[in-house]
Amino acid sequence: MRQTLSVDYIIVGQGLAGSALAVHLMKMNKKFVIIDGPTPNSATRVAAGLFNPVTGKNLVKTWLADKIFPYLHTFYPEVEKMTGKKLFYSMPLYRPFVTVEEQNEWMGRSTDETYKDIIDKVITKPHFTGVHDPLGGLLLKQCGFVDTQAFLEGVRNEVSLRNGILDVTFNHQNLVIRDNLVCYDHIEAPYIIFCEGVNVSANPWFDRLPIRSLKGETLTVRCFLEENNFILNRGVYLVPIEDENVYRVGATYNLQDKTPTVTMAGKFELEEKLNELVAAPYEITGQAWGFRPTTVDRRPIMGKHPYYKSLVIFNGLGTKGISLAPYFSQHLIQCLENATPLYKEVDVARYKLLY
Ligand SMILES: Cc1cc2nc3c(=O)[nH]c(=O)nc-3n(C[C@H](O)[C@H](O)[C@H](O)COP(=O)(O)OP(=O)(O)OC[C@H]3O[C@@H](n4cnc5c(N)ncnc54)[C@H](O)[C@@H]3O)c2cc1C
Known part of the structure; x- marks a missing residue:
């Protein structure tokens, strides 16, 4: 035995x-x-592995952000040391403004103590070539991604x-x-x-x-942006995952669809949102799906x-x-x-x- x-x-x-x-x-x-x-x-x-302390419709600091973000910034580098693998990529996140009101709101918040540790810069003019940002945008700190x-x-x-x-x-x-x-x-x-x-x-x-399964789909794209040392996020995110021009684009959120496969609807939705975000040319090289374990x-x-x-x-x-x-x-x-x-x-x- x-x-x-x-x-x-x-x-x-x-x-x-x-x-x-x-x-x-x-x-x-x-x-x-x-x-x-x-x-x-x-x-x-x-997962694209993105982390970002400002989320939700109203773009406020996420629950317990002041505890969990400093914590993750120590945790993942420790895992890198433990495993000898590069997996943690800390980088700014750029969110273009779509209205002047939004621009004003963030100008105001930039002087607010609560947001001091997460706002890098409020930009009020077009800034990044290849990105639709006629009103500028918000550059956030404490963001990045983990190679899952x-x-x-x-x-x-x-x-x-x-x-x-x-x-x-x-x-x-x-x-x-x-x-x-x-x-x-x-x-x-x-x-x-x-x-x-x-x-x-x-x-x-x-x-x-x-615990409800929430389907998500992502695309892998080759996109020709001049700079790739930041994450783009508006409607969809664009995360620079591999070599210079490869990005993960995501994600969809679908509670109804339980099919274990990628869909054309998912692809169109992501493409549409990506077109609103970037002006630079891109080609789609892959598509993936998965289910998130979410709670009400x-x-x-x-x-x-x-x-x-x-x-x-x-x-x-x-x-x-x-x-x-x-x-x-x-x-x-x-x-x-x-x-x-x-x-x-x-x-x-x-x-x-x-x-
Ligand atoms: C498309 C998509 C994009 C996402 N992007 C992000 C993102 O950018 N940032 C972010 O923070 N989160 C993201 N998420 C969410 C994130 O991936 C999840 O919160 C997280 O991965 C859940 O981890 P988990 O360990 O609970 O579940 P899982 O990753 O599902 O792991 C469960 C594990 O349990 C194993 N298992 C289950 N049952 C058994 C069994 N009976 N016997 C043996 N093994 C079993 C499975 O094989 C699996 O390995 C994304 C999710 C999806 C689907």
Whole structure:
């Protein structure tokens, strides 16, 4: 018979959520195993990896920005050191103005203390060749992108060396739940953390959580802009991902479409918005799709199951996984290791009526 392997944690899923947890656990010298089945179109694999502290219709600082942005600016460079991979690209984001009112609004905000650490410059004249910006635009700090493929690969290599990864689909039926312990195959641990993204719908203990899959499509384009040391964002984003002229353009947001494929409608929508943003010539070289695990209140979901305390969830990263995962993976581990309370807004207990 196979010998039992006792670890501190079993993690199911190695997307952004599972990988960020793994990074913290490796730093703490914890023993853990990741079980990650192959999903080529997982949200993390197809994400453009953009982070930007100013979001939403009203363009305000995103929730907890003053905590989570400084945190991610330390986290990802640490992962680069740990894995020896280049994956973090800090760069300004340029958002052209479309109305004079908007231009005035940002001129006003530029003297506001709240926005001091994120506004780089308010530009009031056309500035970048190849960009539609007749009224200038807003140049934001603390933005950039993460190469999510390099992040996943780097973390996976490191976990394989120090701990273990099983490249299989986790079968929920085979989990044995005992008092303060779970056993899966030959592995036992006090905690199992489910980081399954939209596949949470197949998890019998957490499938009733209101995590909705929000389809997103992106394009890869070769675009001939004179400068490529910034991200463009208005309607769509244009992120310089590889060599000089290759960009990721995204994304669409479609709650209705559940088809696991790219669509012509997605392509047209992105092309239309891209044409409004850039005047420079471009050619489309690729298209991708994926499903984001979103929540109605736009907050992640984490914590212990109300009855089976060894079962833990970390999900609902939605459209902002890159900025939320580093801070909140650490927040969850503090809760499990030191019984630190979770923020009410992210605690799975906010959905207790559903069980
Ligand atoms: C098109 C698109 C563009 C995006 N762009 C951005 C962006 O620019 N910036 C940003 O911040 N966010 C972006 N996002 C959102 C971001 O990708 C998500 O918030 C994040 O990746 C979610 O990570 P996750 O680990 O929860 O889920 P996933 O990335 O889906 O990972 C889940 C993992 O669990 C594994 N798994 C699931 N079930 C099982 C099982 N039973 N057994 C074994 N393994 C299992 C899967 O194989 C997968 O590896 C984008 C998403 C999409 C779809």
